[in-house]
Amino acid sequence: MNIHVIRAENYEEMGRIAAKKVIKLIKEHPAAVLGLATGSTPVGLYRELIQDYRQNGTSYRSVRTVNLDEYVGLDQTDHNSYFSFMREMLFSHIDIKEQNTNIPNGKADSLEEECLRYDRLITDLGGVDLQVLGIGRNGHIGFNEPGTSFESNVHVVQLDQSTREANSRFFDSIDSVPSEALTMGIATILRSKEILLLASGASKAEAIKQLFEGSVSEEFPASILKNHPNVTLIADQDALQLA
Numbered sequence: 217m218n219i220h221v222i223r224a225e226n227y228e229e230m231g232r233i234a235a236k237k238v239i240k241l242i243k244e245h246p247a248a249v250l251g252l253a254t255g256s257t258p259v260g261l262y263r264e265l266i267q268d269y270r271q272n273g274t275s276y277r278s279v280r281t282v283n284l285d286e287y288v289g290l291d292q293t294d295h296n297s298y299f300s301f302m303r304e305m306l307f308s309h310i311d312i313k314e315q316n317t318n319i320p321n322g323k324a325d326s327l328e329e330e331c332l333r334y335d336r337l338i339t340d341l342g343g344v345d346l347q348v349l350g351i352g353r354n355g356h357i358g359f360n361e362p363g364t365s366f367e368s369n370v371h372v373v374q375l376d377q378s379t380r381e382a383n384s385r386f387f388d389s390i391d392s393v394p395s396e397a398l399t400m401g402i403a404t405i406l407r408s409k410e411i412l413l414l415a416s417g418a419s420k421a422e423a424i425k426q427l428f429e430g431s432v433s434e435e436f437p438a439s440i441l442k443n444h445p446n447v448t449l450i451a452d453q454d455a456l457q458l459a
């Protein structure tokens with residue numbers, strides 16, 4: 217397997233190791249293009265980045281960001297939108313310029329146009345230097361559910377019931393979890409120069425085992441990462457317990 221694995225003690229250490237890699241990249245390339253993710257997994261990484269910014273002043277003035285995905289139909293101001301999440305968890309705490317941050321617009325009049333715009337935007341930025349990824353329990357990356365074509369670019373997806381259930385913890389009820397999202401496709405993600413896959417907790421242990429032992433198949437989207445030349449998995453003991 218091509219994936220370089222770094223074992224972390226726990227969630228906090230996973231975040232610290234990931235943050236070191238991001239900070240190193242920004243110091244070497246102040247105008248780097250960072251691909252960012254949402255969910256509980258990268259929050260520890262973002263906390264570390266904020267702490268480093270406060271203590272050491274690492275600047276994000278020239279950094280550009282592109283997020284993986286966004287729910288369809290939520291206003292940016294909705295506290296469950298990934299737009300709000302990124303502001304709350306990272307952007308409002310560092311000196312990044314608002315205009316340098318990008319998230320798909322899940323309220324666009326034409327979602328198809330929005331997908332094309334977002335694809336072009338990533339290309340115009342020169343591609344993603346470092347993409348941060350979490351992994352869903354069913355192996356999804358971004359919002360690419362099992363069965364998504366490995367050739368996919370930015371597209372609209374119907375969320376799996378299991379994904380809506382997993383994410384319903386942030387919503388009032390499962391019924392308020394949107395049923396659609398916009399996401400970078402698998403091909404979009406694979407074009408990133410480097411990928412940092414993060415996994416923490418026993419709930420991800422099966423997915424990590426499957427990643428290590430299973431074949432490369434569209435039925436398990438994360439498996440394609442084994443074909444990318446520069447992927448590092450930073451996972452804690454609990455996530456690695458079955459691998």
Ligand code: GLP
Pocket residue numbers: 253254255256257258284285349350351352353357358359379383
């Ligand atoms: C969500 C996101 C993914 C994320 C995954 C895991 O559906 N779209 O980008 O990686 O779920 O989430 P968590 O980190 O909360 O376990």
